[in-house]
Amino acid sequence: MQKDMAVRACGLIIYRRLQSAPSSKVTDSIEYLLLQTSYGTHHWTPPKGHVDPGEDDLQTAFRETQEEAGLQADQLTLIEGYKKELQYPVRGKPKTVIYWLAEMKDYNTEIKLSEEHQAFQWLKLDDACKFAEYEDMQATLKEVHQFLCAKE
Numbered sequence: 001m002q003k004d005m006a007v008r009a010c011g012l013i014i015y016r017r018l019q020s021a022p023s024s025k026v027t028d029s030i031e032y033l034l035l036q037t038s039y040g041t042h043h044w045t046p047p048k049g050h051v052d053p054g055e056d057d058l059q060t061a062f063r064e065t066q067e068e069a070g071l072q073a074d075q076l077t078l079i080e081g082y083k084k085e086l087q088y089p090v091r092g093k094p095k096t097v098i099y100w101l102a103e104m105k106d107y108n109t110e111i112k113l114s115e116e117h118q119a120f121q122w123l124k125l126d127d128a129c130k131f132a133e134y135e136d137m138q139a140t141l142k143e144v145h146q147f148l149c150a151k152e
Contacts, residue, residue: 007095010060011048013084013144014069014076016104016122030148031122032141033104033111034131035068038118044131047071048097057098065102069120070112076102082147086136101144 018029034044049064051057062073082101087094111120123131125145129138 007090007093008051008057009048009095009097010051010057010064011046011097011099012061012065012076012102013046013099013140014065014071014102014104015144015148016107019107028124030145031124032128032144033069034121034123034128035113035117036119036121038116042118043133044121045137046099048099058100061098061100068114068116070114071104071109075105075109077105078102079148082144084140084143086140088134088136099140101147 014033015030016033018031033046035047036042036044047065047068049060049068051060052063055063065071065076066073079101084099086097086099089095113120121131125141128141132138132141
């Protein structure tokens with residue numbers, strides 16, 4: 001592995017739908033899962049982490065979700081047709097983060113945090129964007145939301 005290689009991380013943007021009245025707009029019933037790190041600036045992000053040797057990107061996303069939020073792959077439905085690659089510098093080095101989109105099968109599934117995180121929240125789009133202070137993460141959440149609303 002070369003020293004100058006970009007850091008690569010993968011994760012899942014996880015959402016759940018409120019079991020609400022059929023008449024309510026789908027946009028109002030979607031909540032996104034954000035985890036608050038227990039280190040650094042305590043920022044809020046979806047579950048994500050670095051790719052291990054021999055793993056493909058999607059395996060990493062599911063493994064990190066299991067480690068950080070306690071969610072197994074079979075508790076989630078991967079949503080076809082959405083994949084987002086973000087690139088930004090971290091301490092002067094390029095970092096690539098790839099997100100897929102997944103829906104919780106059961107609204108009430110419990111989140112179990114690892115020691116990497118100290119809190120989690122299920123947030124509607126506006127609040128999720130307030131918590132996720134990085135502009136590209138906010139833009140990604142809005143894009144996901146439009147993608148989900150367009151699917152309805």
